[in-house]
Amino acid sequence: MHKTHFWQGARTGLVVGLSTAPFGLLFGAVAVDGGVSPLEATMMSGIIFAGASQLVGVKLFGTDVPAWLVVLSVFAVNFRHILYSAALTPHLDDKNLTSKAGIFFFLTDPQFAEAMKQVDRTGRLETGWYLGVAAIIYLLWVLSSALGAVFGSLIGDPVALGVDVLLPVYFLGLVLGFRRRPLFGLVVPVSAAASIIAMHVVGSPWHVSLGALAGIVTALIAHRPPPAAAEREVR
Numbered sequence: 001m002h003k004t005h006f007w008q009g010a011r012t013g014l015v016v017g018l019s020t021a022p023f024g025l026l027f028g029a030v031a032v033d034g035g036v037s038p039l040e041a042t043m044m045s046g047i048i049f050a051g052a053s054q055l056v057g058v059k060l061f062g063t064d065v066p067a068w069l070v071v072l073s074v075f076a077v078n079f080r081h082i083l084y085s086a087a088l089t090p091h092l093d094d095k096n097l098t099s100k101a102g103i104f105f106f107l108t109d110p111q112f113a114e115a116m117k118q119v120d121r122t123g124r125l126e127t128g129w130y131l132g133v134a135a136i137i138y139l140l141w142v143l144s145s146a147l148g149a150v151f152g153s154l155i156g157d158p159v160a161l162g163v164d165v166l167l168p169v170y171f172l173g174l175v176l177g178f179r180r181r182p183l184f185g186l187v188v189p190v191s192a193a194a195s196i197i198a199m200h201v202v203g204s205p206w207h208v209s210l211g212a213l214a215g216i217v218t219a220l221i222a223h224r225p226p227p228a229a230a231e232r233e234v235r
Contacts, residue, residue, distance in 0.1 A: 009132025016110045016133065017140035023051050024141045028148025031058045038149035045145035049138060050108065052208075053077040079209040083216065084112040091115075091125040103127070106134035113177055183222055191215030 024045065031041035036058055044054050053074040060070045085104045092100055114133055119125050178184060195211025202210065 003128070005126040005128035006132040006135075009126075009129035009134075010136050011132075012114055012129075013133035013136030014140075016114060017137045020051070020110060020137065021140050021144040024144025025148035025152070027051055027054055027058075028145040028150070029152025030055060031145075032149045032152050034058045034061065036061065036149075038146065041149040042142060042146040045142045048074075049105065049141065050078055050081075051141070076206050076209055080109075080212050081107055083212060088112070088115060088125065091119060092127075095127070103130065106131075106138060108137065111137060117177065183219055186222055187215045187219050190218045 027045065028038070028041050031044065031054075032038060036044070041058075044057070048054055048057070056077050057070060057074050060073060081104075084107050085100075088104075088107070089100070092103065095103065111130075111134055115125055115130060118129060175188060191211045191214050194214030195207045198207035198210040
């Protein structure tokens with residue numbers, strides 16, 4: 001692993017990690033408010049490392065919902081990570097299964113977004129760079145979760161303060177980062193519409209996965225190979 005690549009990734013990860021820290025604080029506060037101890041909340045962030053599914057989990061833990069349904073709900077929220085890993089796998093052909101599993105543990109939404117931007121810029125994904133980004137995001141996430149769990153009571157009601165709007169705004173920023181890609185103007189509206197419809201018909205958290213699948217199907221149907229590739233296929 002090239003040290004220069006690692007520290008370049010760490011600088012990128014610092015910006016991303018600081019932007020996601022408020023969500024870590026929010027999770028820690030919500031978890032403790034839901035009856036989870038500060039230590040358990042911190043361990044959840046360290047072991048699960050998936051903010052949205054962690055919030056779903058802590059909201060269901062204190063209810064009479066069966067454990068299998070909690071696991072299934074978390075899986076539904078995290079289904080998109082299967083799609084993320086499939087998109088990154090072609091750039092990790094030189095890695096064995098164990099290495100890929102370790103790499104994909106850190107595959108959060110911002111990690112995926114930054115990784116794909118790096119591929120667009122350089123045409124490749126350096127493992128050292130990827131791990132540099134991941135290390136900083138991971139450390140800041142766990143630290144902010146712990147701080148939120150310990151001092152969350154000082155925040156008060158996150159909804160009343162409007163903190164809850166930070167997450168959708170942040171994700172909107174991630175999506176807009178890919179606005180120059182082909183089919184963006186078609187895939188994103190279709191995915192958003194499908195997710196909204198699924199939210200009202202099927203309910204949360206399944207609307208996340210169904211919206212993503214609608215976007216994938218749309219991209220597959222509308223995709224056309226570049227002219228040069230089309231000429232090669234004809235020949």
